[in-house]
Amino acid sequence: MAEEPKETKPGFQNPVAGFGVTFKAMFKKRLTEQYPEQQKTTAPRFHGRHQLNRHPDGLEKCVGCELCAWACPADAIYVEGADNTDEERYSPGERYGRVYQINYARCILCGLCIEACPTRALTMTNEFELADSSRANLIYTKEQLLAGLEEGMVDTPHAIYPGTDEQDYYRGLVTEAASGTERQVATSQGEKPQDAASTFGEGEPASEKVIRR
Numbered sequence: 708m709a710e711e712p713k714e715t716k717p718g719f720q721n722p723v724a725g726f727g728v729t730f731k732a733m734f735k736k737r738l739t740e741q742y743p744e745q746q747k748t749t750a751p752r753f754h755g756r757h758q759l760n761r762h763p764d765g766l767e768k769c770v771g772c773e774l775c776a777w778a779c780p781a782d783a784i785y786v787e788g789a790d791n792t793d794e795e796r797y798s799p800g801e802r803y804g805r806v807y808q809i810n811y812a813r814c815i816l817c818g819l820c821i822e823a824c825p826t827r828a829l830t831m832t833n834e835f836e837l838a839d840s841s842r843a844n845l846i847y848t849k850e851q852l853l854a855g856l857e858e859g860m861v862d863t864p865h866a867i868y869p870g871t872d873e874q875d876y877y878r879g880l881v882t883e884a885a886s887g888t889e890r891q892v893a894t895s896q897g898e899k900p901q902d903a904a905s906t907f908g909e910g911e912p913a914s915e916k917v918i919r920r
């Protein structure tokens with residue numbers, strides 16, 4: 708049996724009902740955020756800008772394996788690995804990430820890359836102000852992504868902690884740089900002994916803005 712048509716309101720009542728919705732909304736709590744003057748604290752596990760982490764003595768955790776790049780659904784990561792040498796060492800093991808770039812014009816901040824990283828070299832911070840008017844500026848380089856130096860760290864390249872191997876680093880046995888550790892000359896980057904001053908880690912966000920996952 709066909710349903711009987713519902714009773715409809717007289718036409719003139721419809722605008723009144725519409726204004727009723729507006730009237731009720733006037734007394735609701737406002738949700739407007741005064742950004743950027745007032746910034747809300749992000750959730751602890753917020754997916755923001757990436758960070759390439761260091762071991763406690765300053766050596767880099769990235770081993771240049773490219774797993775993060777293969778895991779990325781947006782093809783936003785570019786990695787080139789290279790071999791460490793005793794004269795120019797960036798990580799405790801055999802290989803390190805010589806070139807590392809993330810294109811934030813492509814990245815959707817999904818976090819699949821940090822799940823793929825076997826050394827916890829790659830994590831995400833809570834920094835979200837990534838907008839820029841230039842595509843080139845949205846490609847972040849290793850120098851921009853590498854974590855800053857904390858107390859007890861020496862900038863890379865430098866020698867492995869004496870008497871330890873790569874495994875000891877992952878067991879947490881190295882807690883700071885050995886006394887007398889000095890930065891080596893980054894000859895692979897065209898550096899000469901006279902300009903071997905610390906260059907990495909500049910531009911790193913203040914540590915209180917960074918949440919490691």
Ligand code: SF4
Pocket residue numbers: 778779780781782783784809813814815816817818819820821
């Ligand atoms: S967060 Fe997602 S989209 Fe961005 S680089 Fe990592 S895997 Fe790619």
Ligand code: SF4
Pocket residue numbers: 768769770771772773774775776786804823824825826827828829
């Ligand atoms: S960040 Fe992690 S997954 Fe990516 S190249 Fe470095 S070690 Fe490999």
